[in-house]
Amino acid sequence: MLQAPDSYPIDRPPLKSTLSMPYTLTPGRAAGVFLAETKNRRLVGSRCGSSGLVCVPAQDFCPSSGGADMELVAAPHTGAITGFTQTRAGIIATIRIDGADFDFVHRIVGAEFAALKVGMRVEAVWAQTPTQSIMDIEGFRPAPDAPVGTIEPLGEAAEPLPMKPYHMDLHYEHAFGPFYGRMFDEIGTNRRLMGVRSTHIDGALLPPREVDDISYTKTGTWVTVPDTGTVRAMSVIHLEFKGQKEPPPYIYAEIQLDGAVTRLIHSIKGIDMSRASELVKPGTRVRAVWSDARTGSLSDISHFQPIPDDVEPTST
Amino acid sequence: MSRHVGIVGVGQTHHSRRRTDVSQAGLVREAVDRALADAKLTIDEIDSIVVATGPVLFGAVNMPEKWVIDACGGRMKPVVRITSGGGTGLAGALAAYYQIAGGQHERVLVVAYDKLSEGALQYSISTLYDPFWGREFAVGIMGFSAAYWRARMDILGHTEEAAAMVSVKNHTNALKNPYAHVKKAITVDDVMKSRPLAWPIKLLDVPPISDGAAAIVLSSEKMAAKSTDRPAWILGIGYFCEADNAAARSMLVSEPLALAARRIYRAAGITNPRRQFDVVEVQEPYTCFELSYYESLGLCAPGEAAALIASGATQIDGDIPVNPSGGCMGANPIGAAGLVRLIEAAAQVMGKAGEHQIPNAKLALAQSGGGWANLRGVAVVSA
Amino acid sequence: MSGFKNVAVVACAQTELRTAWSSAQHVDLISSTVSNLLKGSGVRLPDVDFVIDSGSDVLDGRSISNCGFLGAMGAHHKEESRVEEDGLWAAVYGATKIAAGAAEIGLIIAYSKPSESDPSLFYSSQVEPFYQRPVGFDHLAASGIQAQQYLLQGGGREADFAKVTARAWKRASANPLVQVEAILSEDEIAASAHVAPPLRGAMMSRPLDGCVAILLASRNVADRISPRPAWITGMGSAMDNHAFAVRKPGRLEACEAAAKAAYRRSGIDPAKASLAEVSGSSAAGELMVLEALGLSRRGQGFEAYEGATAINLSGGALPADPIMATGLVRLAEAYRQLSQPADHGLSSPDTAIVHATGGVGMQTHCVVTLGV
Known part of the structure; x- marks a missing residue:
């Protein structure tokens, strides 16, 4: 009977992880001109040469025909609500700008939700300080008497905005599960590296798992492996990049702990880094140097360092 | 059927x-x-x-x-x-x-x-790693790619010089490819002296972004x-994988690639890839991979990749041209790169590869892959 | 029975769908599901020719997340592909592979653990970043406007939203594979707070954690694996425009197109289908799907529940939406209902309609028809 996922009660709080990703996004011609023109309080749309249909805001491709022959046009700042709802973000509506053939998604401001009706006339409310964003229009407010506007030629227009900074933060709380949970408990509490026996070949799988990847049968008993091992692969890292944990140069290594049949990724220190590629190579024997912290993660090992003149045990 | x-x-x-x-x-x-x-x-x-x-x-x-x-x-x-x-x-x-x-x-x-x-390429691709197990040490895919190359270096003789020859070949070929954006004639010496990023990988072992x-x-x-x-008829196409942290995973040979090649060659009637293929396009995220692919694809025996590149056989005028388009060295829009290899292979057998056309190419091989070097595919196309 | 009858669903396995599988990580759920699937089927992993899986990098918090789960999926040294869409699309991919004669047995897996992140970001990050995303337009806003337009243009009734929801939760409470702590009454639902009017909180589908796996088999082997294979008789899918505001209001054109393609292939008349398992991302969405699938008249979605076709005996997606797995769960449910009809109060069902959706405001749809 398979035990996971309901086998061992795991009281470890989940692993928190945040991916904080920076971007510079290119809007392309239609959206680029639209965003560049909001500072002039112009609402840019596009008319498809083949279908004749008008989109506001401007699109590079006609939503109906897929045509790419889009002429940019100046759209009026008025229209009518075609649909609306209210979420945490505010009142979100679909609005048909006068003269357009497709709707525009934006916010409704300066109105009570209960007072809104489909068909209600609205006009754009411009922000005081433009930021080259769709939010340079704060939203649309009711304007019952606003005259019906028309689509006009755009005339001279700003160059399209080439790129726009953007940022996306994604937060996670990853559950450990029974196998990783016990392994990290053992690391944090007992300074002990544990895996489970592979049912494919003789040796321990780290991280432990319920099913052996190759035999696809349930893995065997838990086993402790020593904190010594052999470097199987290594690289001297000089590259600097965003999100990096430590400043280069350092050694990225894949280490096979004695008795394990998988590799562990860690860094190797305690050597003269100017001779890194001579001093550390496949076959180099290393030992874990534990840190003072007991977080129950791989960082409880500060790094690995070479064991001079050591020989790999013959049985793995 | x-x-x-x-x-x-x-x-x-x-x-x-x-x-x-x-x-x-x-x-x-x-x-x-x-x-x-x-x-x-x-x-x-x-x-x-x-x-x-x-x-x-x-x-x-x-x-x-x-x-x-x-x-x-x-x-x-x-x-x-x-x-x-x-x-x-x-x-x-x-x-x-x-x-x-x-x-x-x-x-x-x-x-x-x-x-x-x-x-942010390296940062975003570093999230390939298990958040519990190794992500804090990740250097995109460059870290493990360099490390695995180092493992092959002693045993299979995939030297820095051999990889540099791959770089020179692909950079040279890219000069003839109108779609490539890196157009730079380089020498083996340039590659060897280029800045180490994740040694043994150096700047000129790395394709552009x-x-x-x-x-x-x-x-x-x-x-x-x-x-x-x-048309370019697809005689066989397949994409195989291996578990990233399975027991005794090999760094010497790409087992999923060898498996894919074996299956697809059988479907396509390929018994001697070196002799039968007129042209090969491989997706080399770093130069060291092209050497490894020679062996996994059966273009030469394990341990002979360095000799194969040195012999000139994989040059555009060799008997088994590899990456006449310049491969990833000319351009590397990652998500598109695998399809570009298939396009280049197809263009060869359709006779419309332009300046880097291999004369009378009838049978072409395309290779592609990704992930933790554990997702590997091949396609065979013929005129 | 018409249709191509080359490929059948022959086995399925599933974890319970829970608000949070906090005791397990992805690989634990996946390996346990696949192990259970094989154990009951008589199929050994070496007999499986390929694996196709559905999951989301954004939900999983990993890039190329399939890469780290291959061993747990039983994919080692097999052909594997990741479809980053609901698992029903993965099943469709698998079916084409078997229909082409390239394989006999395929393993299809789908999973999600939305409890590990904020699933609203999974949707808002799908929205184009220049015009719609900064406005705060997201899945909730799309669903609310869609529901309003359905009432205005499609002719549906707002009172039906609470009825649909209450019915779904009642069904789910009888489903051993869905965690339900408390059943909400129709009155409680109708009185719950609005999240995107006319939709109230309980009327949106509830994201849950879970994993599902099925085996597909060719004509040559299906009968040897399952006493009652469910043959795939038709498949269709279609995607609408991304720009929500240009989609046709009040109806789901892409769902209509997907259904049309599937029915054309299978030759089935939806009104005569024995059962349907459909995925609505809101109560209004479920009604619109039923209409688009031809299970009721336009604007009369609720009448589908009273018709001859058994609709969402499982409870459907409203109480249990394991995002990337929701449609594959529908396929598994339909297979169980066709192969063990007595357990589900059915007499002799012979056809099923299975539906999946994806995207903000249900932009894309997939329909599969089954026959026994």
């Missing part, structure tokens, strides 16, 4: 370090327009669309097929996205192949792209004639 499937149209963008004139969607449209024009078709004649991209964190838009579909003019068509890391373009073509071979559709458009200039898109039209045999009288 299985129906014949051919590539009847191909297109790619002029790849570049940064395109500030088009959005991701606009980039896709360029490749789609070119592939459709090449196939003499309109989007209305396409039954289904497969979109392939690299990891979504490259581009800030989750499930981006749902955005770029408007730019493809693909409204109301079946659209699905296949992801498989760097090899996703070929994995996308594989899905499209079965849509036709399995009788579901007659013509399928495959579009693959990445606009890498818009994100590119914005680019590629598209192909696959067709059933019945419908192919409208587009061309010389």
Whole structure:
């Protein structure tokens, strides 16, 4: 009977992880001109040469025909609500700008939700300080008497905005599960590296798992492996990049702990880094140097360092 | 049972370090327009669309097929996205192949792209690593790629000099490729002296970071004639994997690639790849991989890759040219790179590879892959 | 029975769908599901020719997340592909592979653990970043406007939203594979707070954690694996525009197109289908799907529940939406209902309609028809 996922009660709080990703996004011609023109309080749309249909805001491709022959046009700042709802973000509506053939998604401001009706006339409310964003229009407010506007030629227009900074933060709380949970408990509490026996070949799988990847049968008993091992692969890292944990140069290594049949990724220190590629190579024997912290993660090992003149045990 | 499937149209963008004139969607449209024009078709004649991209964190838009579909003019068509890391373009073509071979559709458009200039490449790709186990040490895919190369170096003789020769060959070939954006003649010495990034990987072992898109039209045999009288027939295509942290995983040979090659060669009647193929296109995220692929694809025996590159056999005028297009060294829009390799292989057997055409090429091999070097595919195309 | 009858669903396995599988990580859920699937089927892993899986990098918090789960999926040294869409699309891919004669047995897996992140970001990050995303337009806003337009243009009734929701939760409470702590009454639902009017909190589908796996088999082997294979008789899918505001209000054109393609292939009349398992991302969405699938008249979605076709005996997606797995769960449920009809109060069902959706405001749809 398979035990996971309901086998061992795991009281470890989940692993928190945040991916904080920076971007510079290119809007392309239609959206680029639209965003560049909001500072002039112009609402840019596009008319498809083949279908004749008008989109506001401007699109590079006609939503109906897929045509790419889009002429940019100046759209009026008025229209009518075609649909609306209210979420945490505010009142979100679909609005048909006068003269357009497709709707525009934006916010409704300066109105009570209960007072809104489909068909209600609205006009754009411009922000005081433009930021080259769709939010340079704060939203649309009711304007019952606003005259019906028309689509006009755009005339001279700003160059399209080439790129726009953007940022996306994604937060996670990853559950450990029974196998990783016990392994990290053992690391944090007992300074002990544990895996489970592979049912494919003789040796321990780290991280432990319920099913052996190759035999696809349930893995065997838990086993402790020593904190010594052999470097199987290594690289001297000089590259600097965003999100990096430590400043280069350092050694990225894949280490096979004695008795394990998988590799562990860690860094190797305690050597003269100017001779890194001579001093550390496949076959180099290393030992874990534990840190003072007991977080129950791989960082409880500060790094690995070479064991001079050591020989790999013959049985793995 | 299985129906014949051919590539009847191909297109790619002029790849570049940064395109500030088009959005991701606009980039896709360029490749789609070119592939459709090449196939003499309109989007209305396409039954289904497969979109392939690299990891979504490259581009800030989750499930981006749902955005770029408007730019493809693909409204109301079946659209699905296949992801498989760097090899996703070929994995996308594989899905499209079965849509036709399995009788579901007659013509399928495959579009693959990445606009890498818009994100933080190494940071986003480092999230490939298990958040519990090793991510804090990740250096994109460069860290483990360099480490595995180091493991092959002593045992298989994949030296820095041999890899440098791959770099020189591919850079030289890229000079003839109108779609490549790195156009630089270099020497082995330049590569050897270039700045180490993740030693043994040095700057000139690394392809550029590119914005680019590629598209192909696959067709059933019945419908192919409208587009061309010389399709590139797919004789076999497959994409295999291995568990990333399985017991005793080999760093010396790419087992999933060897497995894919064995299966697909059998399907395509290939018994001697070195002799039978007229041209080979491989996706080399770093130069060291091309050496490894020579061996896993059976172009030479294990341990003979360095001798193969040194012999000149894989040069554009050699007996088994590899990457006459310049491979990834000329342009590397990751999500598109696998499909670009298939396009280049197809263009060779369709006789329209232009300046880097191998004379009378009839049978071509394309290789692609991604992930933790554990997702690997091949395709065999013939005139 | 018409249709192509080359490929059948022959086995399925599923974890319970829970608000949070906090005791397990992805690989634990996946390996346990796949192990259970094989154990009951008589199929050994070496007999499986390929694996196609559905999951989301954004939900998983990893890039190329399939890459780290291959061993747990049983994919080692097999052909594997990741479809980053609901698992029903993965099943469709698998079916084409078997139909092409390239394989006999395929393993299809779909999973999600939305409890590990904020699933609203999974949707808002799908929205194009220049015009719609900064406005705060997201899945909730799309669903609310869609529901309003359905009432205005499609002719549906707002009172039906609470009825649909209450019915779904009642069904789910009888489903051993869905965790339900408390059943909400129709009155409680109708009185719950609005999240995107006219939709109230309980009327949106509830994201849950879970994993599902099925085996597909060719004509040659299906009968040897399952006493009652469910043959795939038709498949269709279609995607609408991304720009929400240009979609046709009040109806789901892409769902109509997907259904049309599937029915054309299978030749089935939806009104005569024995059962349907459909995925609505809101109460209004479920009604619109039923209409688009031809299970009721336009604007009369609720009448589908009173018709001859058994609709969402499982409870459907409203109480249990394991995002990337929701449609594949529908396929598994339909297979169980067709193969063990007595357990579900059915007499002799012979056809099923299975539906999946994806995207903000249900942009894309997939329909599969089954026959026994």
